[in-house]
Amino acid sequence: MRSVAYVTTAFPTLAFFVEADVHRLVAHGVRVRVFTLRSPRGRKYQPEHESLLGITEWLGSPLDPRSWAALAWWTLRRPHVLIPEVLRILWASRGSVYALYGHVGYLPAMARIASRVEREGFERVHAAWSHFPGTVAYLVWRLTGVPFSLSGHAGSDLYRTQAFLAEKVRAADFTAVCVAGNAHMLRRIAGDEARVTCVYHGVDLERFDGRGRTRTPEPLLLGVGRLHAVKGFDLAIEAVARLRERGIGARLILVGDGPDRARLEAQARERGVADLVTFVDGMPQSRLLDLYRRAWLLLMPSRVLANGRRDGIPNVVVEAMAMGLAVVGARAGGVEEAIAHGTGGTLVPADDAAALADEVGRLIADPAEIDRLGVAARAHIAERFDAERNFERLLALMSGGRTVALERPEPAMRAEGA
Numbered sequence: 001m002r003s004v005a006y007v008t009t010a011f012p013t014l015a016f017f018v019e020a021d022v023h024r025l026v027a028h029g030v031r032v033r034v035f036t037l038r039s040p041r042g043r044k045y046q047p048e049h050e051s052l053l054g055i056t057e058w059l060g061s062p063l064d065p066r067s068w069a070a071l072a073w074w075t076l077r078r079p080h081v082l083i084p085e086v087l088r089i090l091w092a093s094r095g096s097v098y099a100l101y102g103h104v105g106y107l108p109a110m111a112r113i114a115s116r117v118e119r120e121g122f123e124r125v126h127a128a129w130s131h132f133p134g135t136v137a138y139l140v141w142r143l144t145g146v147p148f149s150l151s152g153h154a155g156s157d158l159y160r161t162q163a164f165l166a167e168k169v170r171a172a173d174f175t176a177v178c179v180a181g182n183a184h185m186l187r188r189i190a191g192d193e194a195r196v197t198c199v200y201h202g203v204d205l206e207r208f209d210g211r212g213r214t215r216t217p218e219p220l221l222l223g224v225g226r227l228h229a230v231k232g233f234d235l236a237i238e239a240v241a242r243l244r245e246r247g248i249g250a251r252l253i254l255v256g257d258g259p260d261r262a263r264l265e266a267q268a269r270e271r272g273v274a275d276l277v278t279f280v281d282g283m284p285q286s287r288l289l290d291l292y293r294r295a296w297l298l299l300m301p302s303r304v305l306a307n308g309r310r311d312g313i314p315n316v317v318v319e320a321m322a323m324g325l326a327v328v329g330a331r332a333g334g335v336e337e338a339i340a341h342g343t344g345g346t347l348v349p350a351d352d353a354a355a356l357a358d359e360v361g362r363l364i365a366d367p368a369e370i371d372r373l374g375v376a377a378r379a380h381i382a383e384r385f386d387a388e389r390n391f392e393r394l395l396a397l398m399s400g401g402r403t404v405a406l407e408r409p410e411p412a413m414r415a416e417g418a
Contacts, residue, residue, distance in 0.1 A: 202387030344377030
């Protein structure tokens with residue numbers, strides 16, 4: 001494969017999974033253009049992503065007359081394709097205002113991307129997310145004939161709405177998901193003929209080398225991610241409060257920002273642990289590495305929300321484990337797929353602050369067990385989540401591998417008999 005047009009929402013970001021794949025594609029000599037659907041204004045990104053700005057274009061503005069002109073042109077040129085397909089998509093979206101809004105709102109951008117893909121001779125269109133970028137990629141394929149493929153992640157693109165999802169997955173050259181459980185779900189709704197496989201995002205094992213682990217003298221707990229209900233950080237704060245009631249003064253650092261920050265800060269004050277809980281804005285990986293080295297445990301008490309939103313396998317879990325930092329996670333979403341219970345971390349029931357406090361308290365009382373889990377965590381990640389090895393699988397798929405084997409989650413995640 002010599003060229004690919006990526007369609008995504010926001011890019012680049014503070015994350016590393018989509019960005020890392022694009023970095024590697026460029027390093028392999030592939031001509032890449034990233035088309036974003038969301039405005040880049042005010043977006044923060046890792047310093048390492050600076051080089052990606054030159055290949056990134058925002059085409060998602062609904063006010064851009066060039067996009068509306070492209071939509072009119074494609075409607076006149078291929079009405080027998082575009083009009084029926086749009087009607088199919090809208091009918092599939094009829095039960096979700098969110099799906100209708102996205103599918104209608106990004107139609108002009110889709111038309112402009114289709115024109116660019118055709119004019120610039122891209123060999124593939126790849127949607128970095130399966131919801132609205134996936135629909136854009138599907139329509140570009142229908143208009144231009146250029147093959148398309150999908151990546152799927154978690155609640156935001158696979159569960160919040162599944163409008164037209166099965167149709168896209170069946171039509172795609174392949175769909176690569178980062179959680180084996182999501183691969184099973186897509187095969188269930190799209191049929192066994194759907195070309196779905198699990199390709200983990202992985203971690204750079206040279207950068208996250210596991211060296212320099214030096215725990216702080218007093219217990220330090222770490223939580224990293226968007227401050228959103230799906231992450232369950234309210235449970236982490238409650239666990240810290242319960243531990244204090246038992247005479248255990250564990251500190252908690254929450255790294256990230258999001259809509260729940262004010263609520264979480266208020267909770268820490270109300271529970272009397274504001275002095276133990278520190279909120280830190282999102283930070284570069286170089287600074288996060290230091291926290292991984294000093295923390296006793298990473299907490300990831302994720303939950304599945306009523307609207308289906310859930311975590312995939314959070315990158316921070318894989319990063320922390322690669323650094324030899326044990327994780328206490330919840331049985332929700334993809335978290336339990338990354339953590340082999342009793343090997344690289346431990347798992348507690350979702351939405352159970354008491355169980356979380358009990359498990360953290362048990363481990364704090366046994367630093368040797370924390371060290372053992374950390375060593376095992378590093379080995380587990382090196383075996384299954386090597387970013388370079390997983391990228392080679394993705395590149396092979398993009399280069400024409402249409403038939404792929406579905407990787408199934410290891411039964412070890414339930415080894416403790418839950």
